[in-house]
Amino acid sequence: MQSDKGLYSAPRWRLARWLAEPGPGVPDDIRAALIAQLYGSLPVFAAGAVNTIAVAAVIAGRKQTVPFVIWLVMEIAICLARLLVLVSAHRAARLQRPTPTDLHLLLAVAWSASVGFGAIVSLASGDWVVAMLASLSAAAMVGGICFRNFGAPRLAGTMILLSLGPIVPGAALAGEPLFYIVFLQVPMYLAAMTAAAFRLNRMLVTTMRAERENSHRAHHDALTGLLNRAGFVEALGGRLAARAERPFAVMFFDLDNFKPINDTFGHAAGDSVLKAVAARVRRLLPDDALVARMGGDEFVVLLDGVTAEMAQQTGHRLISEVALSYELSGEMHACIGASVGIALGSRRRRRRIAGGRRCRALPGEVGRQIALLPGVGRSNLAALRQLQQSPKAPLPSAA
Numbered sequence: 231m232q233s234d235k236g237l238y239s240a241p242r243w244r245l246a247r248w249l250a251e252p253g254p255g256v257p258d259d260i261r262a263a264l265i266a267q268l269y270g271s272l273p274v275f276a277a278g279a280v281n282t283i284a285v286a287a288v289i290a291g292r293k294q295t296v297p298f299v300i301w302l303v304m305e306i307a308i309c310l311a312r313l314l315v316l317v318s319a320h321r322a323a324r325l326q327r328p329t330p331t332d333l334h335l336l337l338a339v340a341w342s343a344s345v346g347f348g349a350i351v352s353l354a355s356g357d358w359v360v361a362m363l364a365s366l367s368a369a370a371m372v373g374g375i376c377f378r379n380f381g382a383p384r385l386a387g388t389m390i391l392l393s394l395g396p397i398v399p400g401a402a403l404a405g406e407p408l409f410y411i412v413f414l415q416v417p418m419y420l421a422a423m424t425a426a427a428f429r430l431n432r433m434l435v436t437t438m439r440a441e442r443e444n445s446h447r448a449h450h451d452a453l454t455g456l457l458n459r460a461g462f463v464e465a466l467g468g469r470l471a472a473r474a475e476r477p478f479a480v481m482f483f484d485l486d487n488f489k490p491i492n493d494t495f496g497h498a499a500g501d502s503v504l505k506a507v508a509a510r511v512r513r514l515l516p517d518d519a520l521v522a523r524m525g526g527d528e529f530v531v532l533l534d535g536v537t538a539e540m541a542q543q544t545g546h547r548l549i550s551e552v553a554l555s556y557e558l559s560g561e562m563h564a565c566i567g568a569s570v571g572i573a574l575g576s577r578r579r580r581r582r583i584a585g586g587r588r589c590r591a592l593p594g595e596v597g598r599q600i601a602l603l604p605g606v607g608r609s610n611l612a613a614l615r616q617l618q619q620s621p622k623a624p625l626p627s628a629a
Contacts, residue, residue: 238266238319239329246332249339249385252431260438264381265331268338269319278374279309282341285367286348289360297351304344312337335385342389345371346396353400353409361404368393372419376427381434386427390420451523453501454508462522466532478534479541479574483548485527486567491558499558503566510551515544538574545570 240261241247252264286305290298315337319329345368352364372390379386398416401409449461457465485507492500504527511521511529520532531548533541552568 237262237326238269238323239331240265241331241335243332243336246335249335249388250331250382251384252382252435256435257439257442260435260442263438264434266323267381268331268379268385269316269323269329269334270378272313272316272320274374274378275312275316278371279313282345282348282367282371283309285363289348289352289363292360293355293357295355297355298348301344301348301351304347305341308337308341308344312341335382338379338385339388339392342371342375342393345393349394350396350400350403353397354403356404361400365397365400368397369419372423376423377430380427380430383424383427383431387424390423390427394420451508454505454523456508456512456529457520457522459522459524462520462524462530462532465520476535477537477574478532479536479538479572481531481533481541481545481548481570481572483529483531483545483552483568483570485552486569488527488566491564491566495558495562495564499564502558503556503564506556507552507566510554511548514547514551541572541574545572 241250250265250268252261256264283302283305286298286302290302312334315330315334319331319334322329349364349368353361355361371393375389375393376386379389394416397412401412449457449464451458485503488500488503491503504523507529508521508523511531515521515531515533518534522530524530533544536544549568549570552566555563555565557563
């Protein structure tokens with residue numbers, strides 16, 4: 231899972247890692263998506279920054295004492311630093327460069343501490359108008375902190391504690407007995423909002439897991455675990471667009487004498503053979519190769535950065551691997567073959583098919599070229615040649 235704006239780096243510093251921890255057992259892709267959510271958007275950040283700076287400025291203008299001037303300077307400096315980090319992080323993510331996640335998290339904590347500092351010095355000042363304004367501002371920030379950062383509930387809890395917690399010692403310093411009620415109110419509010427952040431985090435992670443599983447089902451073949459047609463087309467478009475300077479080969483192959491296995495031993499045996507073929511092909515090919523089952527006994531492969539000779543060699547190895555015997559049950563074995571067609575793509579052709587209808591049509595066009603070889607298909611990709619038509623294998627028999 232990746233943010234629409236790009237991929238954001240995971241924190242590296244120990245404290246930042248602790249703050250950003252979403253909980254045990256969260257997959258890496260969901261963790262990456264949760265980190266991206268912590269950055270939020272510039273308008274959301276601006277609303278909070280303008281509020282805290284405005285409150286600090288108004289109170290500093292009213293009191294004109296050192297603690298309040300220090301608070302105003304802290305607010306301006308921290309908010310400017312957060313703005314610079316936020317803008318640079320968004321830019322770095324779009325360019326697929328490392329983002330300053332550690333600094334972003336620590337500045338968020340510093341900002342909440344600054345809000346808390348303003349609350350305690352305002353309450354200690356004895357000016358009830360100033361105290362009310364600073365306390366209301368701190369309380370108003372808690373909701374935003376919780377709902378913006380619940381992807382990292384420890385961060386949310388820490389920020390809530392630092393922004394609202396100082397109201398308790400501030401009330402003690404104020405010397406006003408009526409303020410002592412906050413000794414009960416603030417801890418209860420802190421506990422409730424922190425618990426809410428953890429609950430929202432669990433709900434979010436559960437939802438993201440469900441979305442992840444649904445996406446996997448929509449883009450993968452349930453039997454073999456390979457990509458399905460939709461998944462292959464989507465991955466193909468992204469792969470071709472991302473690596474536009476590399477040649478590629480698309481290999482389309484189907485299985486010979488597969489139907490007799492279904493007819494003789496049933497579909498369960500046929501499914502077992504398909505799963506075995508998928509496992510063999512996956513082991514044979516590089517990790518970055520795209521492999522898909524298009525339906526029935528038809529498969530397609532995208533090999534990146536290969537020459538015609540390399541694609542040819544891979545095709546021969548694939549045919550040899552598929553042709554090995556398959557154990558069905560007990561001492562029953564089956565032999566099948568594979569017919570392979572290859573289409574090569576140049577850099578120029580790659581750019582032309584990298585998206586849209588051309589990309590969706592490519593697997594079918596390559597498949598049709600198996601019957602047309604050695605001609606040139608309408609996809610404008612050169613059909614290399616059919617590597618081998620496996621000899622007709624006999625019906626499955628007892629070993």
